[in-house]
Amino acid sequence: MESPRHWRLKKQRYALIGEECPHCKAKIFPPRDVCPECGLEAKTAYQFSGKGKVYSYTTINEAPSGFQDMSPYAIALVKLEEGPIVTAQLTDLGGESIWVGMPVEMVTRKLRNDGDERGVILYGYKFRPAFQA
Amino acid sequence: MNRIDHRQQPVILGTGILPIGQHWEISLRQLGGRAVRMALQDAGNPKPDAIYIGNGLGTILSHQANLGALIPEFAGYPGIESCTFEAAGASGAAAFQAACFAVESGYVDVAVALGVEKITECEDRAAEAAMNLALNYEFESSQGSTVKTEAALIAQRYLYEWHLNREIFQRVALNSYQNARENPNAFARNIDEKTYQKQPLISAPLGLYDIAVQNDGAAAIVLTREELVPAEERDRLIRVSGSGNAVASLALHDRHDLLYWSAVAQSAAAALRQADLKLSDIDTFEIWDGTVMDVILSLESIGICQEGKGWQIDSLPLNVTGGCLGRGNPLGASGMYQIAEIARFLQTQKSKDRIHRNALIQAIGGYGATAITHILRS
Numbered sequence: 089m090e091s092p093r094h095w096r097l098k099k100q101r102y103a104l105i106g107e108e109c110p111h112c113k114a115k116i117f118p119p120r121d122v123c124p125e126c127g128l129e130a131k132t133a134y135q136f137s138g139k140g141k142v143y144s145y146t147t148i149n150e151a152p153s154g155f156q157d158m159s160p161y162a163i164a165l166v167k168l169e170e171g172p173i174v175t176a177q178l179t180d181l182g183g184e185s186i187w188v189g190m191p192v193e194m195v196t197r198k199l200r201n202d203g204d205e206r207g208v209i210l211y212g213y214k215f216r217p218a219f220q221a
Numbered sequence: 222m223n224r225i226d227h228r229q230q231p232v233i234l235g236t237g238i239l240p241i242g243q244h245w246e247i248s249l250r251q252l253g254g255r256a257v258r259m260a261l262q263d264a265g266n267p268k269p270d271a272i273y274i275g276n277g278l279g280t281i282l283s284h285q286a287n288l289g290a291l292i293p294e295f296a297g298y299p300g301i302e303s304c305t306f307e308a309a310g311a312s313g314a315a316a317f318q319a320a321c322f323a324v325e326s327g328y329v330d331v332a333v334a335l336g337v338e339k340i341t342e343c344e345d346r347a348a349e350a351a352m353n354l355a356l357n358y359e360f361e362s363s364q365g366s367t368v369k370t371e372a373a374l375i376a377q378r379y380l381y382e383w384h385l386n387r388e389i390f391q392r393v394a395l396n397s398y399q400n401a402r403e404n405p406n407a408f409a410r411n412i413d414e415k416t417y418q419k420q421p422l423i424s425a426p427l428g429l430y431d432i433a434v435q436n437d438g439a440a441a442i443v444l445t446r447e448e449l450v451p452a453e454e455r456d457r458l459i460r461v462s463g464s465g466n467a468v469a470s471l472a473l474h475d476r477h478d479l480l481y482w483s484a485v486a487q488s489a490a491a492a493l494r495q496a497d498l499k500l501s502d503i504d505t506f507e508i509w510d511g512t513v514m515d516v517i518l519s520l521e522s523i524g525i526c527q528e529g530k531g532w533q534i535d536s537l538p539l540n541v542t543g544g545c546l547g548r549g550n551p552l553g554a555s556g557m558y559q560i561a562e563i564a565r566f567l568q569t570q571k572s573k574d575r576i577h578r579n580a581l582i583q584a585i586g587g588y589g590a591t592a593i594t595h596i597l598r599s
Contacts, residue, residue, distance in 0.1 A: 093359070097359060118359070118360055124470075124475065143378065143479075144374045144375070144377045144378035144381070144479075145374065145377060146370050146373035146374050146376075146377055146424045146425055146426075146427075147424060147425055148365065148366075148367065148369075148370050148424055149423065149424070150349070150367075150369075150423070151365065152346070152349060152350055152353060152362070152365065152367055153346055153350055154365075155365040158365070161365065163364070163365065163366050163370045163374065164374070165374050165378070165473065165474055165479070172474070173473075173474040173475075173479075174360070174474055175360060175361045175364050175366050175374075175472065175473065175474050176364050177364060177365055188377070188378070188381045199363065199364065199365070200363075200365065210363075212363070212364070
């Protein structure tokens with residue numbers, strides 16, 4: 089189940105923690121050692137609001153292994169309020185149709201199982217429709 | 222890099238192409254070995270100094286690493302220099318580029334570039350999972366995304382931005398399928414307008430025939446440099462006059478403009494510059510069509526079509542032997558099929574009317590992440 093990997097990624101997966109570049113103030117997700125905007129060292133943690141809009145979407149009917157239980161499901165590119173785009177599933181749609189520009193918010197959900205090896209479940213971010221004020 | 226001396230230029234001596242399909246009766250090593258032997262035979266049996274191998278999935282689907290120590294033996298050349306180049310769908314093109322560098326620099330005199338892939342060994346789901354290795358594992362595939370959904374996400378956004386619908390894909394897809402009809406080594410030769418229109422959607426807006434089918438295959442090319450070919454034989458040569466290799470962010474979401482493929486543009490520009498040719502000098506384009514969307518974005522990013530119009534391909538000499546869609550897609554071998562088939566095409570053209578003399582060939586690894594371009598001249 090690749091424990092070190094999932095342990096290492098927990099801040100990103102559970103709390104959408106990326107970085108703010110100390111040099112050019114670019115918001116970065118996922119975090120990395122070098123800022124993709126200015127090329128200088130990036131290291132300051134930054135928690136994203138989790139709010140964003142659907143940039144593009146599709147439905148997956150033939151799910152890869154570990155994801156079959158959820159099939160079919162929607163995958164989207166979500167453009168976060170702060171700028172970066174993330175790849176994530178859409179959830180809690182309740183029959184609502186998806187559209188480009190649809191406001192969404194991050195929630196924590198079951199991402200996948202380990203293929204019934206030991207029953208371990210992996211959690212992480214998905215996005216659901218956000219109610220507009 | 223600019224070429225200093227034409228006598229050093231890599232030239233193609235021979236090609237070996239196995240039919241793309243389900244080669245259940247032979248394994249990865251035999252596929253590769255046979256293509257190498259065919260190419261050497263076609264070249265008049267020169268003694269090879271090295272075999273550079275392009276392969277994307279052997280480590281996972283054939284449970285076999287270090288093909289460099291395996292395939293030369295099965296080709297009948299145990300002990301010669303060999304190793305693997307991996308760049309997902311561009312693996313074959315990467316091995317070809319390595320072979321070009323080796324002969325051009327004088328490091329070796331005769332090099333064989335081999336692209337080989339064995340995909341139909343296992344069930345579809347395992348093959349799909351292997352293909353998905355080309356994505357960013359920690360932030361794309363771990364979310365349940367796949368190679369096909371990445372293409373669909375881009376296609377959806379493209380249709381949205383340009384106010385189009387999925388009917389634009391038909392012309393691009395059918396161009397490849399129709400051109401594959403004349404190609405004896407192609408897998409999908411019988412898809413016509415009627416079949417295409419009845420296809421099921423796999424990941425909207427992309428349908429079954431908008432995505433190239435994974436398959437087994439192997440193709441090989443023998444290279445040397447021009448100065449080693451007797452003067453009286455030089456006229457018939459196909460020359461490799463330019464190559465370029467560029468990358469963009471692996472994950473789609475890390476790119477600034479999702480509808481402009483910077484790696485594709487940069488690698489094509491570098492190859493043209495090296496060949497000292499303009500885009501308008503090219504009369505055959507072999508553009509990667511792992512999905513129809515790849516073709517559209519590549520044509521726009523290279524500058525062959527205007528933005529938003531990459532699907533208007535009417536008069537374009539494009540993917541004349543069927544592309545990945547018509548040919549079938551043996552991932553790490555596809556880049557070698559592209560070059561080997563276009564080399565043969567140019568050779569045939571040369572004996573006829575010389576209309577097609579300059580070809581631009583581009584392979585892509587990942588979803589627009591790695592692009593390797595070669596320019597062939599007859």
